[in-house]
Amino acid sequence: MTDAEILARLTDLFRSEFADRGLVLSPCTGPADLAGWDSVRMLDVIFRIEQEFGLAFTGAEIDRFRNVQDFIEAIAARRRG
Amino acid sequence: MSTAAGVRAGERDTGEPALDLVFGSGGNADEHLWTGLSHPEPGQAWLVGEDSSAVLPRPGCPGTYRLHLVGRPFLHPGRIEAQRLAVSVNGSLLQPAVLDGPFSLEWLLPWALLAACETLRLELRHPDAGRPSALIGARDARRLALALTRLQLTRVRSVAAVWHPPVLAPRIHASPASGRDLLLRFESLGHDCELGMLQRAFDAEPPGLLRFAGTSPPALIALLDREFAAIGDPADVEIARSDPDLLVRQTRYGFSYHTWLREALVDPVAVHARECRRMRLLADKLLRDLREGEKLFVYKARDAEERTFMAALHAAVRRYGPNTLLWIERQDAAHAAGTLRVECEGLLRGWLDRYAPPLAIQDASRPCWLDLCARAWSLARGGAEARTKP
Numbered sequence: 390m391t392d393a394e395i396l397a398r399l400t401d402l403f404r405s406e407f408a409d410r411g412l413v414l415s416p417c418t419g420p421a422d423l424a425g426w427d428s429v430r431m432l433d434v435i436f437r438i439e440q441e442f443g444l445a446f447t448g449a450e451i452d453r454f455r456n457v458q459d460f461i462e463a464i465a466a467r468r469r470g
Numbered sequence: 471m472s473t474a475a476g477v478r479a480g481e482r483d484t485g486e487p488a489l490d491l492v493f494g495s496g497g498n499a500d501e502h503l504w505t506g507l508s509h510p511e512p513g514q515a516w517l518v519g520e521d522s523s524a525v526l527p528r529p530g531c532p533g534t535y536r537l538h539l540v541g542r543p544f545l546h547p548g549r550i551e552a553q554r555l556a557v558s559v560n561g562s563l564l565q566p567a568v569l570d571g572p573f574s575l576e577w578l579l580p581w582a583l584l585a586a587c588e589t590l591r592l593e594l595r596h597p598d599a600g601r602p603s604a605l606i607g608a609r610d611a612r613r614l615a616l617a618l619t620r621l622q623l624t625r626v627r628s629v630a631a632v633w634h635p636p637v638l639a640p641r642i643h644a645s646p647a648s649g650r651d652l653l654l655r656f657e658s659l660g661h662d663c664e665l666g667m668l669q670r671a672f673d674a675e676p677p678g679l680l681r682f683a684g685t686s687p688p689a690l691i692a693l694l695d696r697e698f699a700a701i702g703d704p705a706d707v708e709i710a711r712s713d714p715d716l717l718v719r720q721t722r723y724g725f726s727y728h729t730w731l732r733e734a735l736v737d738p739v740a741v742h743a744r745e746c747r748r749m750r751l752l753a754d755k756l757l758r759d760l761r762e763g764e765k766l767f768v769y770k771a772r773d774a775e776e777r778t779f780m781a782a783l784h785a786a787v788r789r790y791g792p793n794t795l796l797w798i799e800r801q802d803a804a805h806a807a808g809t810l811r812v813e814c815e816g817l818l819r820g821w822l823d824r825y826a827p828p829l830a831i832q833d834a835s836r837p838c839w840l841d842l843c844a845r846a847w848s849l850a851r852g853g854a855e856a857r858t859k860p
Contacts, residue, residue: 428675428677428748429747429748429751431677432677432748432751432752432754432755433751436751436754447758447762447764448755448758448759448762448764448765449654449655449762449764449765451676451677451755451758452654452674452676452677453654
């Protein structure tokens with residue numbers, strides 16, 4: 390799975406989570422860019438990503454997530470590993 | 471003689487050092503670009519002040535290298551019992567050392583660390599430097615830290631099978647970026663939000679159930695023993711007025727935390743629902759951290775009386791796995807600021823110079839916290855021997 394494919398799936402997930410069908414994600418998108426993306430929503434998003442991609446992040450990984458690029462890299466690393 | 475961890479038995483040097491610096495009169499060390507290195511003396515040259523650095527040539531042949539540093543610290547009985555030393559290579563901290571006599575320190579440097587730069591940038595932090603003129607009335611007014619005699623860089627072989635990175639933590643007095651990396655390895659269990667605010671100051675924002683919580687050891691022990699059962703039960707969650715923000719009280723276990731939300735700007739009913747959900751999510755996250763055993767859990771004791779709970783809290787965090795509890799206290803007559811002691815496996819005690827004032831909790835003693843955290847991480851994860859700074 391390429392980074393672009395991961396981004397596409399994340400975009401679908403975020404559109405559902407934030408109830409915004411027109412939402413456009415970029416790798417740089419972070420909590421400051423999306424209304425309602427607070428610390429609680431961050432954990433919601435992380436747990437949904439785990440379900441969507443069938444993986445489990447470590448606590449240390451969760452602590453370091455700051456934007457969409459961090460998700461892409463962590464997902465890609467798990468896919469490679 | 472002090473030696474550093476990071477070098478393991480069975481490694482052999484490949485031959486002549488790639489770099490061999492001799493300090494002192496007639497030596498070659500001052501042929502390179504140094505800051506903080508005083509003039510050569512017979513057989514040695516002093517590092518002066520709190521920081522020094524060198525730009526050295528990078529070895530040409532890829533491989534793992536042994537950095538070997540020989541010298542002695544400046545000591546004065548009763549005033550300077552030891553010199554702390556933190557060495558960074560190309561921005562990465564090697565295992566720190568506390569030097570109370572002549573030393574021969576060694577660290578292994580992976581090629582990835584050396585290959586990152588065209589040169590080898592060596593930075594040394596030695597914060598305990600002292601002036602002989604002030605201490606013993608001598609004429610020497612330099613701030614002496616370490617007298618160096620030799621520095622060598624030698625390629626080693628047969629190291630791949632036993633290699634464990636010596637890079638354990640960012641340098642003490644960390645830059646914001648490295649401070650973030652360091653502080654993300656710690657999880658506050660309370661009793662207040664001083665560590666949580668320190669993390670924020672370094673742009674470290676780990677989602678933590680107790681990061682901004684007011685807790686007590688009995689509450690923590692109950693939480694841990696019951697694996698946070700029913701933590702988000704709406705009946706046990708109260709939203710209370712506080713100044714300046716709303717406060718969340720978890721009545722079943724007896725802890726509270728700030729919402730950072732002003733009552734006039736939010737709907738308390740919505741806040742209640744949000745906080746119930748938030749508690750459950752954060753409890754899941756904390757359980758994950760406890761079971762993974764990767765983080766250091768920190769409890770900052772209110773006072774000496776709370777020490778009676780230390781063993782029970784340690785046992786509670788160890789119930790989940792090989793976790794380490796860092797128990798923080800304020801310095802006292804028997805324990806100077808910066809002291810870090812291993813009580814038993816998985817239990818460290820550290821002493822801060824001061825606590826942040828309750829009404830200015832963001833005013834933490836950053837140098838002391840970072841120093842303790844760096845050394846605690848080194849002890850807990852580096853497999854190093856217990857070290858106690860006087």
